[in-house]
Amino acid sequence: MTAAAQESTRRLRAGVIGLGWAGQQHVAAYAADPTVDLVAISAMEEHLLAEFGDRYQVEGRYPDWKQMLSEAEIDVVSIATPTFLHAPMAIAALEAGLHVITEKPMAENAEAAGRMVEAANTAGRVLDVSFNHRQRGDVRALKEVVDSGVLGKLYYAKTGWIRRQGIPGLGTWFTKSASAGGGAMMDIGIHMLDMALHLMDEPAVTAASASTHAEFGPLGRGGSGFGISAVEEGVPFEVEDLATAFLRLEGGGTLLLESSWAQWIAHDLCYVTLYGADGGATIEWGGPEEPRITVWTEVAGIPAELHPAAGEDGRHAAAVANFLQKVRSDDWAAHNGALALRRAEVIDACYASAKAGAEVTIGG
Template identity: 35%
Template sequence: MPKEKAKASNEKVKIGVIGCGAIAQIIHFPVLSKMEDVEIVAIADTDKTKVATLADKYKIERYFTDHEKLLALDEIDGVHICTPNNLHEPITIEALGAGKHVMVEKPISRSYDEARRMADEAKKRKKNLMVGMNHRFRPDAMVLKNFVKGKELGKIFYTKAGWLRRRGSWNESEWAKKKHMAGGGVFMDLGIPMLDLSIWLMDNPKVKSVFSTMYNHYQKEGIEDSAAMMIRFDNDAMLNLEVSWTLLMENDFMYTNLFGTLGGALLNPLRIHKEMHGNLVNVTPTKMEKPENNYRKSYEYELKHFVECIKHNRPVMSSGEEAAEIMRVAEAIYQSAKEKKEIVLK
């Protein structure tokens, strides 16, 4: 991080948003517009009608169809990049080169090489590069993280996680179904954030090897719509992860279960049990956010964190460096599925 002067407490952080699709409209604009210490200075999207309509709705004076014009504005402190995955790398590198801090939506990129170049550029420019891994900011996930950090559950030796959607409930943008734009299928969409959350909750052990299987039952673009994998770590812990867009099941289901030598925890909804004096005791905090609020709150806390890091000149949680390592593991997972064998990471 640069030795920049921290902003005054009453000085607003000036943000630009590039990409005005679903995630920007549902999350970024509503959340940013309600933050008293933030001003959305300008927005950009190639769709002229869309960007003009959103600028009018949120009373944003400057809007562009060319993102380079937004990046040329000196007063902008940070940029949110909410474009399709194939544009993450070039726009991030341009934004960092223009002296902006960057928050880019997940996944960071389509490949490890792209992610590596992005992280290296952030380091070179001495700017923050944050990746939108919002699940880390769920109130229940943050509580569970504190239990793990405090060794309350002992050594975490096994984690089971998944994000399973029933067939017909998946309603992502069309670009997410195209490999050249998204980088892959359901694993890029749901698997990357669950992999990141699981490893973060396990206190970031180093991945030793992966074995995965992927299925393409319904997608015409040749991308996976279901995937399952086993991940081994250097500390002998193991993670089983499953994701799908197309299961024939009653409801969608997202979960992360951690098991340690002193206790276990289930996320969504949060339940924590510990062995105490020979008995298994429920130690789940009683004052918790309602489960249905966790997802929305995760985005609010995530965006606030990025703004606070700009304001006080602090490093971000969920950095480009961390995301690049996740992409290195992701490439091994795709390689394992293709070659039908375990892949050992070097």
């Protein structure tokens, strides 16, 4: 029996590194899965180890993640730590023979993300990245609309996540270039990039023209309320609080992407709008109306506006379940993190374009 076949027939033993909000979602997801034993957690914060260890009856509690990897008998591990730690932790876990899922973004840049993919290929293990927002019920419903062919050929899309006030952890690793890799685009824009390309059936991005701005953070304004809400003395705000990008897609299509942590707008808003030869569609949430899907098309030659029903949101639990399904599949090589690496390459190109003030070609 192959290793993959063995994984598909037995209970998996799971561990989680990092017990911030995202890590807590992974812990809950494993604990709720009847086919998984959550046996190890790791965090620097002793009170979190005690709280979540007690809540979910986890025996293995490790202040040192390296000790957890070497001592805990686990098959899969979630990494929910600051971005700059994703690559070293994931590579160490893969080299130890574990299957890995990290929080987004994959890494602080495409070079580090590429090393993660190489490690997955060498180890012959699954490497996944949690893009939990694609597990929303409305996103899944819109994907069914697109796949049905109702919209026809998609040639243009707009997407964005813009906040009225929401810079996370001013003065912490979130707003330092080396540890975060970027600002609003790296943190929340990548969610919208992932959703749009997923809905459009993964066209390759061939070029990026982008611009970045930092108008709130350097003044200590726009904080979200978590972490530090003012710039620490001697610690500059090194990333952007707003970014926009024009992306060229293989086949001639285009995608507009915007993301902001702080901006003078009426309210927070997330949206994806698709334009096809036979119809258009949009989803948005964050405004005064309930989230919904709207489709514009023709039925028997008559203009029609449709509102498909959306199922329940899956979020992190669905992302973890999808990862476990990949681990239990018979083709680990197909799940080596390559798609998330492509996302990282696009984000890198956007930052390079903003710095150069010119369009940057991707690939080729």
